[in-house]
Amino acid sequence: MHESVHSEKRDATSHTAGRGWTSEDWIAVYLGAAILLLSLLCAWWGKSPDFDQYVEELQSLHVELASSPDDELLQETIEKKRSVLYRNPLSSWVLEPGAWSDDPRDALVREGRFIGPQLMAVLALAAVVFAFGIFLQGQSVGRFAVGFVAVFLLATLSFVLANQKVIKYYGLEYPLWALVVGLLISNAGAIPQWLRPALRSELYIKTGLVLLGAEILMHRLFVLGLPGICVSWLVTPVVLVGTYWFGQRILRIGSRSLNMVISADMSVCGVSAAIATAAACHAKKEELSLAISISLTFTTIMMVVMPMVIRWLQMDPVVGGAWMGGTIDSTGAVVAAGNLVGPEALEAAATVKMIQNTLIGVIAFCVSVYWVIWVEKEQNPIRPHASEIWHRFPKFVIGFIGASAVFSALHARGLPIEALAESAVGATKQLRGWCFCLAFVCIGLETHFATLARQMRGGKPLVLYLCGQAFNLTLTFFMAWLMFAKIFPRTAGLP
Secondary structure, three states: OHHHHHHHHHHHHHHHOOOOOOOHHHHHHHHHHHHHHHHHHHHHHOEOOOHHHHHHHHHHHHHHHHHOOOOHHHHHHHHHHHHOOEOOOOOOOOOOOOOEOOOHHHHHEEOOEEOHHHHHHHHHHHHHHHHHHHHHOOOOHHHHHHHHHHHHHHHHHHHHHHOEHHHHHOOOOHHHHHHHHHHHHHHHOOOOHHHHHHOOHHHHHHHHHHHHHOOOOHHHHHOOHHHHHHHHHHHHHHHHHHHHHHHHHHOOOOOHHHHHHHHHHHHHHOHHHHHHHHHHHOOOHHHHHHHHHHHHHHHHHHHHHHHHHHHHOOOOHHHHHHHHHHHOOOHHHHHHHHHHHOHHHHHHHHHHHHHHHOHHHHHHHHHHHHHHHHHHHHHOOOOOOOHHHHHHOOOHHHHHHHHHHHHHHHHHOOHHHHHHHHHHHHHHHHHHHHHHHHHHHHHHHOOOHHHHHHHOHHHHHHHHHHHHHHHHHHHHHHHHHHHHHHHOOOOOOOO
């Protein structure tokens, strides 16, 4: 009982501590921006000695490609030459454990080389970056560093478990294993006090989301044009609002924040949307953990089943791809499922999901406004000041949107700058994975099965997810069929 009360107080104060420029949200923006800038500088440092020659060759190859757009060999040649324009040295150091089959020690070997030094480099970089954030908050850097080593080792173990070939085949990704590892430890006994200063799940998550922004490029909106935008932007808010209404009015779920996080997780893009929405509506860590656990379980099932259904129905691959892109929660699972159907389905699925991902910031903002103006007004009759909306808005979303805008602009500048941005994101994408893995380990360590059992009492959260996902599958399929097969036929050939 005391632990539960303590947890609730910690959840409440974590959002309010540091209203100014040293709040956790703003610190996540600073850290994310610093990492992105570091990666850009490292990519520039790794500029090829034959840079000018490669650029001239690439420009000539692009002219050839314009007259032969289906030449796969030419496209492959272009990609190879683009990859050597900038060799980002950071990419070779921020590795994660690799695939293995029978011996888990194989996960620590890449191309015949032991990657222990690289893992130590990731540990050192992450420790320095997050320790600086702890310093800005006026907390003990030394106590944080001691606990962080243990959290990092647990994150490494999570990656190792997730990369076992059979497990990887079935799409049981590292967020699930990080949660499981943390839950097993936290429920086996009390978490030692020396570890607690490093349990900074929100700081890790928010920094990772800022880095994710650099991967969400605005020009992707135009790859599938209006039909792709309709599938992503029209269906998603309808499903979110409909599922939330169903949870409140029909199921009468006691916690509005749990209802909102599950609705956003299922309708937008899984874990990332759940994290942003949880910050906007001040959901407890246990509620976020429950939503993510349900989402990851059904993402795995849908990733396997949906391609089978699409092939069995002999569905147009682009319609099927758009259907999967709009409904499967995880971007990685979307890519894997699309690949099981074919290249057209893969491109459609990945593009629809990327378009849908751009809604993360918009959804977080709308939820924060709704929470201040309606939800908290019902709980407290005193009308909140308009500035409270700004205070409650998750500021790290500004970093997410800013990173997306900057890297979209870099991509729009043409070949050399675009290749520089790609090289930088290649490294930050790996670091973003580490940030998320650290966060999920911490969420697991701060969550108890008893708390999850209370949240699942009566099975209402599971019923909410199942009913919402059924609504999502139906509406997304109808919109994908309408857009790609009827209104814009043979847009289902992809431009």
